[in-house]
Amino acid sequence: MPVTMDEVRNFISQLPDATQVAQVQEAAAQRLGAIDKAALAGVVAGRRARINESLRPALLRGLTGTVQERNRTGTRAGFLLDEQSTRILRRDPRNGQPGKPKYRIPEDMTRFRLPGNGVPLSCLDVIEDD
Incomplete structure (x- = not known):
């Protein structure tokens, strides 16, 4: 009823x-x-995803990459930026002061894994395969 x-x-x-x-x-x-x-069932290791607008810091919003392993509770996952997003983050003026960036990305690094305990799964939007 x-x-x-x-x-x-x-x-x-x-x-x-x-x-x-x-x-x-x-x-x-x-x-x-x-x-x-x-x-969040589709947010699994190996899937491509985009960081959505709910994540802080804002300079990570819109970046894309590959979901890595989940943490023990399954609420967060490591995130490996793709080449384009790695370049964007390396050059983003919001990435700290010159010489003291928040995210230190060597010039020869093509893909950057975000440090820390991972990105909340709720902040990742799966990108459907083309």
Whole structure:
């Protein structure tokens, strides 16, 4: 039987105690987790991806590369920039002061792996194969 959001809100507003509201909250959290897991299932090692607008620092937004291995919790992954994005990041004026860049990329390096504990999977958009 279809239920409207207004009916759901009304049902929740009439729950008699905090325990029952908490049970609804727990069910909602589990559902959100399942939705996130399904949405991020395609972000696997070896896939090409683009860093989306939700990542900070902003100078990494729009860069493309290859997803590497996920961390233990599966929420972040290493990211290897492609050649064009490596060049873009090397020359980006937002990459720190001259002589003191945030990301030090040697001139002879063609692909740069972003340092740190990886990029959040939610900040990666898979690029479909051409």
